[in-house]
Amino acid sequence: xxxxxxxxxxxxxxxxxxxxxxxxxxxxxxxxxxxxxxxxxxxxxxxxxxxxxxxxxxxxxxxxxxxxxxxxxxxxxxxxxxxxxxxxxxxxxxxxxxxxxxxxxxxxxxxxxxxxxxxxxxxxxxxxxxxxxxxxxxxxxxxxxxxxxxxxxxxxxxxxxxxxxxxxxxxxxxxxxxxxxxxxxxxxxxxxxxxxxxxxxxxxxxxxxxxxxxxxxxxxxxxxxxxx
Ligand SMILES: Cc1cc2nc3c(=O)[nH]c(=O)nc-3n(C[C@H](O)[C@H](O)[C@H](O)COP(=O)(O)O)c2cc1C
Numbered sequence: 001x002x003x004x005x006x007x008x009x010x011x012x013x014x015x016x017x018x019x020x021x022x023x024x025x026x027x028x029x030x031x032x033x034x035x036x037x038x039x040x041x042x043x044x045x046x047x048x049x050x051x052x053x054x055x056x057x058x059x060x061x062x063x064x065x066x067x068x069x070x071x072x073x074x075x076x077x078x079x080x081x082x083x084x085x086x087x088x089x090x091x092x093x094x095x096x097x098x099x100x101x102x103x104x105x106x107x108x109x110x111x112x113x114x115x116x117x118x119x120x121x122x123x124x125x126x127x128x129x130x131x132x133x134x135x136x137x138x139x140x141x142x143x144x145x146x147x148x149x150x151x152x153x154x155x156x157x158x159x160x161x162x163x164x165x166x167x168x169x170x171x172x173x174x175x176x177x178x179x180x181x182x183x184x185x186x187x188x189x190x191x192x193x194x195x196x197x198x199x200x201x202x203x204x205x206x207x208x209x210x211x212x213x214x215x216x217x218x219x220x221x222x223x224x225x226x227x228x
Contacts, residue, residue, distance in 0.1 A: 057172055062215060064176035065122035067207035072102060072127035076173065080206075083169030089158040090139040096162035097135065099192040102128040106191065114187035115203065119180045123205035127175070130206060131188050132166070133198040134159040152199070159201045166204065176209040 052060060081098050089095065101110045110129045111120040123129060140147055140154030150157075167177040180203045188200055 052172055057168055059215070060213075061168055061171040061177070062213060063178050064205075064207070064209040064211060065178060066209070066211035067123065067125040067127075067176070067205070068210040069125045070127045070208040072175070072206060074102070076175075077102070077128060077130075077206075080166060080169045080173060080175070083172070084162050084166040087158070087162040087165040089161065090154045093139040093158070095135040095139045095155050096159045097133045097194075097198060098166075099131040099133070099194050100128045101130075101192060109191045110188070110203070114184045114191055115180065116182050116184075119178075119182055119203075123178055123180065123207075125210070126178075126205035126207035128206045130166075130204045131192050131194060131200060132159060132163055132202050132204060133194055133200045136197065136199050155199065156201065159199075163202065163204065170206055174208075175206050177207075178205040180205065 077098075077100055084096075084098075085094065087096075101107050107126070107129055111124065115123065115129075134155040136152045136155055137144065138155065139158050140150055140152060146152075163179065167179065170177050181201075183200075183203045185200045188194065188203060189196070189198075194200060
């Protein structure tokens with residue numbers, strides 16, 4: 001098996017993946033030799049191609065933990081969020097909210113104060129750090145009363161769906177992402193001025209990938225789908 005990129009071996013085992021990941025890290029540290037041309041072509045394609053069909057998009061979107069320096073405009077963020085607004089939500093309540101740190105000052109504070117070292121390092125150089133929240137008591141609620149046992153879990157469900165659309169929309173517009181569930185919620189809220197009542201889910205890094213494309217292995221479909 002070739003070591004990178006993982007596109008050459010989509011059904012690789014987790015052990016093979018771990019091997020490939022460390023080989024890729026070595027290649028990065030060494031300035032990318034070996035499959036450099038193939039890797040660069042794939043990376044460039046993933047970075048620049050927009051308007052993909054779903055088959056391309058689902059393969060192109062991968063969590064990126066190494067970013068090249070870039071900037072994103074408010075207009076571009078608006079386009080991504082406008083795409084994400086197409087996500088379904090409980091009774092179309094649309095309770096997901098986005099708070100973007102896009103200035104150097106706001107991002108620095110997020111990296112220093114609100115993200116654990118691992119995530120701060122993984123999102124370094126990102127163009128924006130977008131906190132995703134939901135307004136509780138609306139999705140899954142009628143006249144202020146929870147309609148079933150799930151209560152605000154419906155808001156979290158909608159937020160996850162919206163986040164899915166967000167990261168795919170970003171990729172479709174040439175941006176890479178990393179969802180970061182590990183974060184200091186109180187600090188994120190303070191830095192970005194998020195209303196106390198909203199529930200913070202994740203912080204999503206948005207930027208331009210500086211790493212080779214790597215697909216993490218997935219479970220066999222039979223393990224997750226049962227048709228009766
Ligand atoms: C809810 C959620 C929380 C996550 N939190 C983190 C995180 O804190 N740090 C991180 O590096 N990756 C995080 N990830 C990314 C996952 O590790 C990643 O999506 C998974 O390994 C599959 O890889 P892929 O996105 O490249 O397909 C998170 C993903 C989700 C959906």
